[in-house]
Amino acid sequence: MKKPVRAALIAALACTLDSSAVSLNADGLGQALIFPYYTVNSAGGNPFNTYLSVVNHTADAKAIRVRLREGRLSKETIAFNVFLGPKDVWTGAVVPFASGARLISRDGSCTDPAFIIEFAPGSAPFLDLRTDAFTGANADGAGTETERVREGFVEVIEMATLTGASAAAVTPSAGAANCAAVRGNAAPNVAAPTGGLSGTLTLINVASGMDFTLNAEALADLGTRSFYRPATDPYPDFAAAEIDRVSLVVANGKVYRSVWGRPADAVSAVMMRDQWIFEYALDAASASLTDVVVTFPTRHLLATFPPAAPPFSRPATWSANCGGGQDPLMGEQIGFTYFSREEQTAVAEAAPDLPFIPGPFQRVCAAAAVAFIRNQFAHMPPSTGPTAVLGSITKGLGIDNFFVGSFIQNGWVRFSTRGTVPLTSLPTSTLIDPATGQVTAGSHQFSGLPVVGMWLRTLENGNLTCGGGVCQGNYGSAYSMRYHVGISP
Amino acid sequence: MTARRRKALAAGLATVFSAASDCGAVSLSQDGTGQALIYPYYSVQSAQGNSFNTYLSVVNHTDRAKALRIRFREGRNSREVMSFNLFLSPNDVWTSAVVPRSAGGAAYLITADTSCTSRGASIEVANGGLDFSNALYSGANDDGSGTGLDRTREGFVEMIEMGTLTGSWAAAVTHTSTSQPSNCGVVQGSTLPQVKPPTGGLSGTLTLINVNSGLDFGVSAEALADLSTQPFYRPATDPYPDFNAAEIIPVSAVAANGNFYRSSWTRPVDAVSAVLMRSEWLAEYALEPETASLTDIVLTFPTRQFYTTSSSFSPPFSAPAGWDPSCITNGGTPARGEQVRFIAYDRNQRQETLDGGCLFICELGHHFNTLCAASTAISPTNGYPHMPSPANPPASSVLGAATTFRRSIVSTYTSGWLATAPTASTPLTSLPSSTRIDILTGQRTEGSHNFTGLPVLGFWARTFVNGTLTCSAGACQGNYGGAFPLKYRRAITP
Numbered sequence: 009m010k011k012p013v014r015a016a017l018i019a020a021l022a023c024t025l026d027s028s029a030v031s032l033n034a035d036g037l038g039q040a041l042i043f044p045y046y047t048v049n050s051a052g053g054n055p056f057n058t059y060l061s062v063v064n065h066t067a068d069a070k071a072i073r074v075r076l077r078e079g080r081l082s083k084e085t086i087a088f089n090v091f092l093g094p095k096d097v098w099t100g101a102v103v104p105f106a107s108g109a110r111l112i113s114r115d116g117s118c119t120d121p122a123f124i125i126e127f128a129p130g131s132a133p134f135l136d137l138r139t140d141a142f143t144g145a146n147a148d149g150a151g152t153e154t155e156r157v158r159e160g161f162v163e164v165i166e167m168a169t170l171t172g173a174s175a176a177a178v179t180p181s182a183g184a185a186n187c188a189a190v191r192g193n194a195a196p197n198v199a200a201p202t203g204g205l206s207g208t209l210t211l212i213n214v215a216s217g218m219d220f221t222l223n224a225e226a227l228a229d230l231g232t233r234s235f236y237r238p239a240t241d242p243y244p245d246f247a248a249a250e251i252d253r254v255s256l257v258v259a260n261g262k263v264y265r266s267v268w269g270r271p272a273d274a275v276s277a278v279m280m281r282d283q284w285i286f287e288y289a290l291d292a293a294s295a296s297l298t299d300v301v302v303t304f305p306t307r308h309l310l311a312t313f314p315p316a317a318p319p320f321s322r323p324a325t326w327s328a329n330c331g332g333g334q335d336p337l338m339g340e341q342i343g344f345t346y347f348s349r350e351e352q353t354a355v356a357e358a359a360p361d362l363p364f365i366p367g368p369f370q371r372v373c374a375a376a377a378v379a380f381i382r383n384q385f386a387h388m389p390p391s392t393g394p395t396a397v398l399g400s401i402t403k404g405l406g407i408d409n410f411f412v413g414s415f416i417q418n419g420w421v422r423f424s425t426r427g428t429v430p431l432t433s434l435p436t437s438t439l440i441d442p443a444t445g446q447v448t449a450g451s452h453q454f455s456g457l458p459v460v461g462m463w464l465r466t467l468e469n470g471n472l473t474c475g476g477g478v479c480q481g482n483y484g485s486a487y488s489m490r491y492h493v494g495i496s497p
Numbered sequence: 498m499t500a501r502r503r504k505a506l507a508a509g510l511a512t513v514f515s516a517a518s519d520c521g522a523v524s525l526s527q528d529g530t531g532q533a534l535i536y537p538y539y540s541v542q543s544a545q546g547n548s549f550n551t552y553l554s555v556v557n558h559t560d561r562a563k564a565l566r567i568r569f570r571e572g573r574n575s576r577e578v579m580s581f582n583l584f585l586s587p588n589d590v591w592t593s594a595v596v597p598r599s600a601g602g603a604a605y606l607i608t609a610d611t612s613c614t615s616r617g618a619s620i621e622v623a624n625g626g627l628d629f630s631n632a633l634y635s636g637a638n639d640d641g642s643g644t645g646l647d648r649t650r651e652g653f654v655e656m657i658e659m660g661t662l663t664g665s666w667a668a669a670v671t672h673t674s675t676s677q678p679s680n681c682g683v684v685q686g687s688t689l690p691q692v693k694p695p696t697g698g699l700s701g702t703l704t705l706i707n708v709n710s711g712l713d714f715g716v717s718a719e720a721l722a723d724l725s726t727q728p729f730y731r732p733a734t735d736p737y738p739d740f741n742a743a744e745i746i747p748v749s750a751v752a753a754n755g756n757f758y759r760s761s762w763t764r765p766v767d768a769v770s771a772v773l774m775r776s777e778w779l780a781e782y783a784l785e786p787e788t789a790s791l792t793d794i795v796l797t798f799p800t801r802q803f804y805t806t807s808s809s810f811s812p813p814f815s816a817p818a819g820w821d822p823s824c825i826t827n828g829g830t831p832a833r834g835e836q837v838r839f840i841a842y843d844r845n846q847r848q849e850t851l852d853g854g855c856l857f858i859c860e861l862g863h864h865f866n867t868l869c870a871a872s873t874a875i876s877p878t879n880g881y882p883h884m885p886s887p888a889n890p891p892a893s894s895v896l897g898a899a900t901t902f903r904r905s906i907v908s909t910y911t912s913g914w915l916a917t918a919p920t921a922s923t924p925l926t927s928l929p930s931s932t933r934i935d936i937l938t939g940q941r942t943e944g945s946h947n948f949t950g951l952p953v954l955g956f957w958a959r960t961f962v963n964g965t966l967t968c969s970a971g972a973c974q975g976n977y978g979g980a981f982p983l984k985y986r987r988a989i990t991p
Contacts, residue, residue, distance in 0.1 A: 029936055031752070034527050035775070036984035063914050065779055065984070097781075097844040097913055116845050179846065206984045208781060212977060215966055217711055221959075221979030229755075256936055258750070261521055261723065263757050265936060281528070285558055287590070287702065349590040350611055350676035419590055420556050440934055442522065442750060442759040445941040465715075472709055472974065479965050479972035481708060485715025485980075490529035490558070490700045 028229040029256035029265055030274045037065060038226030040246075040275075041207040043162035044303040044460045045376055046076060048104040051399035054215035058102040059208075062164055062224075064092040066204035069170035069178050071196070071236050073244065076102070076111070076137065079160040079376030079402040080150040080326035082308035083141035086111055089239040091118040091170065091178040091190050102137070108154040109137045118178050118187035120239040148313070150326040159402050161303045161376045164224070166205060167244060168234035172197035198234045211398070211464075211486070218484030220464050227275065229256075247272040247309045255433075257454075259493045263440040266433035266452045272309040273431060275458075279305070280319065280431055282456030283492035284423040286463035288346075288381040291417045295387040295468040299397035300421070300489075302405055302461045303376040310458075318429035319457055328403040330371040339373030339404070340457060343424035346381075348416045372423075374404025381421065384414040397464045397484070425456045430496075439497065448497075455494035462486050521723040522750035522759055523768040530558055531720030532697040533740075536654035537797040537954050538872055539569065540705060541597035541604040544897035545885075547709035551595040552702075555656055555718075557585040559698035562662035562670050564684075564730050566738060567614075569595070569606070569629060572652040572872035572900045573642040573820035575802040578629040579606060579649075582615040582733040584662065584670040584684050593620070603646035604629045613670045613681035615733035641807055642820040651898055653797045653872050656718075657738060658699060660692035660728030667691070692730040697722055705896065705958070711974030714958045716982055721769065723750075741766035741803055749927075753987040757934040760927035760946045766803040767925060769952075773799070774813065774925055775985035776950035778917040780957035782841075782877045785911045789883040789962040793895035794875040794915065794983070796955040801871050807833075813951055815921035820900060822891055824869040834869030835951060836921045841877065841906040843913035849906065852920065866904070874898035877915060880908025883962075895958045895978070924949050924990075933991075942991075949988035956982050 046058040064070055075087040090098050100113040112132040113123055123133030137157040142148050150156075170178060174196035177189035190196050207224030235250035237243050244250065251271035255278050257264045268274045288298035311320035322340055331338040378400035382388045389396050391409050403409075410421065430453035439448045469481035539551040557563055568580040583591055593608040607626035614620060620627050629649035634640050642648070662670060662684075669683035684690075701718030729744040731737050738744070745765035749772050751758045762768045782792040804811050805818035819833040839851040851866065874893035878884045885894050893901035906915070924947035934941050963975030 028755075032527055034525055035987065036779075036982065037986070061781060063779075063781065065914075065916070065986075093846040095842045095848060095914075096846050097842070099844065099912075206779065208981050210979055212961075214963060214975070214977075215973070217963075217966060217973045217975050217977065219961070219977040219979050221715075221981055223981050223984075226984075256752070258524070258527075258752055258757070261750075263752075263934065263936070265939070285530075285556075285700070287554060287556060347588045347590070348676070349592060350672050418592075420558070420588075422558070438939060440757070440939060442757055442932070442934060445932065445934070447939050467706075467713070469708055469711075472711065479711075479974050481711040481974055483706060483708075483711065483713040485704055485713050487702050487715055487717050488529060492530075493528060 028232050028252045029254040030230050030252060030278055031228050031256040032278045033226040033228040036206050036223055036226050037204050038228040039166045039201050039203040039205065039230040040227040041164040041205055041224040042227070042305050042460055043207060043209045043224045044462055045159070045209070045211070045301045046102050046162055047159040047211060047398055047400070048102055048109040049158050049394065049399040049401060051213060051394065051397060052216050054213050055104045056211055056213050056398065059099065059210035059212060060101070060162060061097060061099045061208045062090070063206050064094065064096045064204065065206060066202055067094045068202050069093050069175040070201070071167045071170055071198065072205070073165045073167055075163050075245070077160045077163065077375065078142070078156050080156060080374050080404065081142070081148055081324060082375040083148065085137040085141070085157040085160060086135055087239065088135065089120040093117070093179040093185065104158065105136060108157045110134045111137065116184065118185050118190055120191040122187065122191060155401065159376065159400055161305060163246065163305060164205065164207060165244060165246070166201040166203065168198035168236040169200065169202050170196060171199050174198065192238060194238050196236065198236045200232050200234050201230070203228055217482040218466060220484045220486035222462055222486050222488060225460050227278065245309070246275045246306055251275065257493070257495065259495050263442060264452050264495055265440065266437040268433055272306050276306045276310060277431060277433070277454050279458040279460060280454035280456050280493065281459055281491035282425050282494040284459060284461055285420065285490040285492070286487070287420045288412070288463070289418045289465050290381060290383045290385065292385045292387060297396040297466045298381045298463060299378055299395050299400070300381065300405070300461065300463045301376065301378050302372055302459055304457060304459055306458050307375050319431040319454070321427045321429055325373060326404055327373045328401070330373040330404065330407050333371065333407045339371035340428060341426040342370050342372055343426050344370045344410055345422045345424070346410070346412045346419060348419040370406050372405050374402050376402065377405035378403055379405035379409045381410045381412055383412055383416055397466055428455070428457055430455050450497070453496045461489035463489065521726055521746050522748040523724050523746060523772055524722050524750040525772045526720040526722040529717055529720050530698050530700045531722040532658045532695045532699065532724040533721040534656040534699055534701040534718040535721070535799050535954060536701060536703045536718045537956060538651070538703070538705070538795045539595050539654055540651040540896055540898065541595055542650050542892065542897035542899060544707060544892065544895060545710060547707050548597050549705055549707050549896065552592065552704040552706060553654065554590060554592045555699060555701045557587065557589045557699060559696055560587040561696055562586050562667040563695070564659045564662055564692060566657045566659055568655045568739070570652045570655070570871065571634070571648045573648055573870050574634065574640050574818055575871040576634040576640065578631070578633070578652065579627065580733065584613040586612070586671040586678065589672070597650065598628060601647050604649045611672070611677050613678045613684055615685055617681070617685060640819065647899070651872065651900060653799060655740065655799060656699070656701065658695040658697065659730040659738060660695055662691060663693055664691040690730050692728040694726050694728050695724070711976040712960060712978035714978045714980035716956050716980045719954050721772065740769045740800055745769065751987070751989065753989055755936050757936060758931070758946050758989055759933070760931040762927055766800050770800045770925060771927070771948055773952035773954055774948035774950050774987065775953055776918060776988035777986035778953060778955065779914060779984040779986070781914045781981070782957070783912045783959050784877065784879045784881065786881040786883055790960060791885070791894040792877055792957060792959050793893045793898065794877070794955065794957045795872065795896070796868065796875065796917070796953055797872040798951060798953055800952050812923035813925040813948070815923060820869045824867045834867040835919050837866045837868055837917050838920050839866060839904060840916045841910060841913065843907070843910040847910070851904065851906065868902060870900035873900050873902050875902045875904055878903060878905045879910055881911070895960055919951050922951050944991070947990045954983070956980050
């Protein structure tokens with residue numbers, strides 16, 4: 009490249025309005041966290057609890073927004089502010105309550121609103137998950153039942169660091185924090201967010217003796233401006249104006265610094281993947297089962313009902329079985345290819361998705377979609393019911409879960425996006441070749457969908473000796489999904 | 498062609514080849530797939546009287562057949578205890594389990610998988626599996642860290658793609674409709690290998706399962722991408738290749754702190770280490786009496802053996818390698834291992850620095866916080882009664898690791914997080930031809946990069962205990978085990 013052109017490009021880079029670039033943090037620290045799933049549903053007759061932890065690894069006090077969204081259409085089920093002191097931790101647990109769910113926490117960190125204290129034996133401070141966002145005037149056609157709050161995903165966004173008196177209030181040198189000083193305060197002392205948050209997710213089925221654990225996905229460098237709001241304000245989310253409209257992705261040996269029209273596009277870009285890959289185990293000998301979770305944390309910001317918007321090719325809708333594959337407007341089409349451990353392959357995807365000619369297409373039709381992989385062994389649960397491991401009733405992934413043949417017991421699966429529209433950045437985006445230093449201006453096209461996910465596997469064992477008696481050993485583990493990233497040029 | 502033209506052409510080709518051979522850069526894969534995998538731990542040790550098994554999976558997500566070197570290294574000093582070549586057909590999976598042969602005896606490897614290996618059928622369950630060996634740390638290879646087979650019972654695993662297979666070799670390892678490879682004898686024999694450059698696309702999972710305790714801990718293998726653009730297949734009898742193989746590109750790529758660092762190195766292993774260089778290692782812990790919870794933090798240095806011997810060391814390591822239970826030799830001076838500082842935080846913002854240092858002068862027998870093993874399980878403990886009693890020989894709380902570091906934190910801290918940082922390590926410094934790009938401005942600057950910390954990876958494992966439960970099968974074990982990859986900070990200058 010000729011020097012003047014390159015100089016101009018560098019100047020253009022320097023002159024972009026936004027001063028940071030959203031990225032996924034491989035080291036697990038960031039300004040925002042995404043927990044791909046929460047649940048209090050039951051599996052095997054026993055309910056799950058979901059434990060969440062958020063750690064502030066910095067010396068700054070922070071104000072964060074914690075928001076739980078149900079899994080069908082990402083509607084908010086609870087949101088509140090947490091004020092973390094320096095090096096502080098907040099923990100909470102989502103537990104079943106009546107037909108819904110509640111979030112309990114014995115943590116000492118200040119929250120807004122305060123968790124409710126009931127003077128009853130064994131009671132923990134709580135906030136009940138709410139149905140307001142999808143009932144009454146807000147009914148969205150995806151169900152108004154309370155059970156809808158029982159599964160979904162969680163987003164945590166650092167709104168600001170706290171300074172001065174506000175920082176001091178949540179940083180007690182001794183005794184309890186002065187939560188009244190920050191709770192409901194419309195104008196606390198704040199400065200720009202600094203990141204350094206991490207999180208863990210534990211899905212525990214106490215009575216079944218299993219837990220599944222994963223780190224939260226960390227997004228770094230979202231913004232350099234404070235965007236604190238009191239908890240009564242639905243702002244901010246991943247569309248907040250203070251999130252820089254620039255994403256940073258390293259792929260194909262290149263550095264993609266992509267400029268976007270909207271903050272939500274920058275957040276989405278770092279999660280754009282066109283293949284979602286995981287293993288499965290369905291062995292008869294260990295009665296093993298596998299669920300897969302696919303969550304689109306920004307779908308509600310990109311696609312509505314109607315219309316769809318890139319990268320989504322369909323409006324944001326929900327159906328537990330994706331309408332049986334008969335509705336061309338229902339969900340995103342995905343290819344489903346499975347392999348046994350000995351390389352026996354089948355491509356179970358359907359024919360092209362032609363308008364008004366519905367077929368038995370595999371689809372994903374929920375914001376936090378769950379399915380189980382199945383064969384025909386006797387230990388498989390009915391395909392029409394809740395999923396095998398998590399007991400998901402939202403489901404929304406596949407028409408009839410995912411059948412890998414009668415006798416295949418283990419292997420891996422590749423989901424491939426089909427028919428999605430590339431998310432295309434602005435022409436002011438730049439592509440940097442680190443080997444040569446060459447900087448090339450122009451739009452970037454990100455294939456696939458913005459997704460995070462995991463797979464969960466159980467094993468059962470027969471009779472063990474424990475506690476002086478005979479008992480059954482149940483085992484559960486979760487693993488992050490693998491992905492393929494497709495960006496051009 | 499004249500001699501001069503031939504010479505000029507050869508020089509030109511060499512230049513092109515040179516440029517091509519390091520046009521990539523080793524990086525940690527964010528998407529979980531790569532050319533090499535590191536499993537931070539394996540174990541068949543016992544905890545609470547029940548032994549662990551380790552399940553491993555490796556998946557070839559590509560449509561090309563591949564040759565991999567599988568290598569198990571014991572945890573005290575990274576000595577190889579088992580290695581072989583594995584041949585994966587397109588889209589193939591290989592699974593195996595490391596299990597104990599007997600209490601205190603060697604670990605051994607079994608598989609029910611049919612993929613071709615250089616070990617033939619001897620690994621198969623039906624044939625009794627393959628015992629891990631102490632040959633590389635006993636006899637003439639004695640490294641002073643113990644010679645017994647008990648040393649094989651824990652460590653870590655590396656898997657390196659040596660190349661993709663073509664022609665008759667690819668055909669031989671490819672499974673037929675009966676789920677069996679066509680003819681493993683082709684790749685196990687002496688025919689010339691048909692191999693092309695590696696292409697990556699490997700992923701792996703690690704499951705540490707304690708069957709009788711009703712616990713399992715699952716994490717993904719760490720994936721390294723873009724190691725090489727040249728094949729480096731060797732028969733299994735050849736100890737080559739490892740992470741210092743000449744074909745590994747001596748360039749690393751790390752995005753951190755607003756910069757993209759493309760660092761050039763003298764040795765390939767420095768590029769591998771650079772992507773694992775972390776200055777602070779962050780884990781949560783739970784030691785609550787209500788749930789009788791326990792925590793182990795596993796820290797593994799997968800490339801330490803390239804920087805240390807029993808008497809020497811080079812940056813970033815600050816001391817010779819070697820292990821003994823107390824990690825103290827020479828009358829109280831820590832002659833081996835890396836000194837670290839722990840800062841323990843509880844969930845209510847209290848903190849305590851546990852640097853293990855001395856105020857003025859160290860008394861004889863003073864214990865620093867010193868990590869002597871290549872794989873160490875740190876067991877934080879508090880003052881509650883459910884803490885396991887110190888074992889002899891030492892054993893970590895959750896995993897029963899013998900290469901353990903039991904560290905008491907503040908007696909009343911029941912949960913929180915622990916920051917571990919090396920205090921004596923020396924920066925790993927790249928060549929002046931390295932470049933960094935400012936992500937904000939696009940400005941490219943040439944010059945050396947200093948990577949602070951040590952090349953490390955790890956996870957923390959946590960248990961809860963809830964007694965015997967009533968479940969659909971009658972009685973169930975109420976034990977719960979979870980594992981989480983560590984979080985890290987990086988410090989790279991400028």
